[in-house]
Amino acid sequence: MSNDHIATSFDEDMTRLEAMFLEMGGIVTAQLKAATRALRKEDRALAKEVVKGDKKLNKIEADLNNLAIKILALRQPFAGDLRKVVITLKSAGHLERIGDLTRNMAQRTNTIAKAEADTGPIDTLIRMSEIVQDMIASIMLAYKMRDTELAIKVRALDQNVDTSHNALFREMLTYMMEDLRNISGCMHVMFMAKNIERMGDNVADIAKEIVYMNTGNWPEGKRTKSDKTSKMIIEHDLA
Amino acid sequence: MSNDHIATSFDEDMTRLEAMFLEMGGIVTAQLKAATRALRKEDRALAKEVVKGDKKLNKIEADLNNLAIKILALRQPFAGDLRKVVITLKSAGHLERIGDLTRNMAQRTNTIAKAEADTGPIDTLIRMSEIVQDMIASIMLAYKMRDTELAIKVRALDQNVDTSHNALFREMLTYMMEDLRNISGCMHVMFMAKNIERMGDNVADIAKEIVYMNTGNWPEGKRTKSDKTSKMIIEHDLA
Numbered sequence: 001m002s003n004d005h006i007a008t009s010f011d012e013d014m015t016r017l018e019a020m021f022l023e024m025g026g027i028v029t030a031q032l033k034a035a036t037r038a039l040r041k042e043d044r045a046l047a048k049e050v051v052k053g054d055k056k057l058n059k060i061e062a063d064l065n066n067l068a069i070k071i072l073a074l075r076q077p078f079a080g081d082l083r084k085v086v087i088t089l090k091s092a093g094h095l096e097r098i099g100d101l102t103r104n105m106a107q108r109t110n111t112i113a114k115a116e117a118d119t120g121p122i123d124t125l126i127r128m129s130e131i132v133q134d135m136i137a138s139i140m141l142a143y144k145m146r147d148t149e150l151a152i153k154v155r156a157l158d159q160n161v162d163t164s165h166n167a168l169f170r171e172m173l174t175y176m177m178e179d180l181r182n183i184s185g186c187m188h189v190m191f192m193a194k195n196i197e198r199m200g201d202n203v204a205d206i207a208k209e210i211v212y213m214n215t216g217n218w219p220e221g222k223r224t225k226s227d228k229t230s231k232m233i234i235e236h237d238l239a
Numbered sequence: 240m241s242n243d244h245i246a247t248s249f250d251e252d253m254t255r256l257e258a259m260f261l262e263m264g265g266i267v268t269a270q271l272k273a274a275t276r277a278l279r280k281e282d283r284a285l286a287k288e289v290v291k292g293d294k295k296l297n298k299i300e301a302d303l304n305n306l307a308i309k310i311l312a313l314r315q316p317f318a319g320d321l322r323k324v325v326i327t328l329k330s331a332g333h334l335e336r337i338g339d340l341t342r343n344m345a346q347r348t349n350t351i352a353k354a355e356a357d358t359g360p361i362d363t364l365i366r367m368s369e370i371v372q373d374m375i376a377s378i379m380l381a382y383k384m385r386d387t388e389l390a391i392k393v394r395a396l397d398q399n400v401d402t403s404h405n406a407l408f409r410e411m412l413t414y415m416m417e418d419l420r421n422i423s424g425c426m427h428v429m430f431m432a433k434n435i436e437r438m439g440d441n442v443a444d445i446a447k448e449i450v451y452m453n454t455g456n457w458p459e460g461k462r463t464k465s466d467k468t469s470k471m472i473i474e475h476d477l478a
Binding site: 018073184 | 303
């Protein structure tokens with residue numbers, strides 16, 4: 001009887017932990033979608049909403065941390081359950097960071113609108129954001145379904161974000177050289193692209209952690225990173 | 240007798256966990272110092288060393304994760320010990336991320352050397368790096384000594400990094416507008432500054448986690464963020 005009671009509470013705690021993590025994933029996706037819409041429509045009010053909305057995410061992460069530590073202290077889970085608690089806590093940190101990067105992206109939307117520069121290839125930025133949105137949706141599914149194959153697939157997808165980022169970076173450098181008035185606006189577009197690229201990295205980290213959660217082993221091999229922007233130079237006489 | 244044996248092993252595991260975390264802190268500091276020296280001296284060989292050296296950090300973090308999970312599974316620590324295991328695991332993730340940012344900084348050093356642009360205020364960049372180096376040293380000490388006061392002090396220091404970052408960002412935008420040939424080089428300096436600013440954020444996160452580790456409560460109040468760069472525009476006719 002008393003054992004039954006403890007067992008039920010453990011299951012309840014684990015279900016609640018999972019639900020909180022999935023809720024964070026839902027909020028992160030909604031935030032990134034809203035930030036992207038705000039960018040496309042130069043909607044400053046919506047961008048402000050996104051900045052405000054990030055607080056909720058931080059709150060849930062703090063609650064999730066406390067619950068995870070409570071489970072570790074009172075329930076002493078082992079094997080798969082233990083890995084699930086630890087990985088959920090670690091991966092929640094990545095979701096929280098994606099939220100921070102989204103907030104920063106929204107802050108720059110206002111600035112770009114004010115700069116009134118023709119910032120050109122916002123389309124590439126939106127495409128990058130859409131890839132990351134899909135990655136987040138898939139990684140939340142992989143977590144929920146304990147789908148290792150899917151997690152590995154999502155981890156590889158991050159290369160597409162890097163490839164778009166490379167193209168955008170080069171395009172923006174050229175653009176800045178064409179017209180000085182583009183510099184401020186383009187700079188902020190480049191930092192936004194960097195933010196989205198970092199979101200992709202965070203999703204890839206969650207993917208790695210899910211593989212460990214499911215199998216007890218970290219995935220083999222270093223992930224292929226295709227971000228080449230740190231090596232790019234545009235010669236001024238080619239611009 | 241058997242109990243004694245278990246107790247000793249637990250202490251040994253905890254000591255090893257702490258030693259691994261402190262080793263990571265030592266490597267991160269050495270890496271950031273080397274990356275900064277490489278930048279100042281345009282030393283490409285040293286920058287390459289830094290890029291290579293990051294692998295070691297990733298390896299120790301993976302080992303630390305495994306040890307933390309082993310301790311949770313086999314030793315079932317509680318209260319302060321439990322918080323120490325969980326926070327060490329979480330904070331090691333921040334150190335690993337500082338390592339990634341340092342590697343990225345070193346990659347850009349080579350690019351800046353190649354761009355051959357007069358990138359001007361490298362001094363500000365170096366000052367930012369030195370503040371972060373001091374923050375890392377202090378936060379490792381706060382962890383080791385379980386010094387909550389010091390952790391709170393370090394968390395506040397991050398504002399100085401943000402202030403330097405704001406000044407540098409503005410200066411760089413103006414610089415790019417003065418001469419098109421500066422654009423590529425300045426861009427990379429700005430991304431380096433952003434990297435260092437993010438390192439400061441990660442140290443501030445560790446500080447928050449140490450307060451929780453020592454007291455069981457997350458520090459009250461949102462940290463004052465002074466990074467204003469996402470809102471900066473330089474008018475082209477003022478440049």
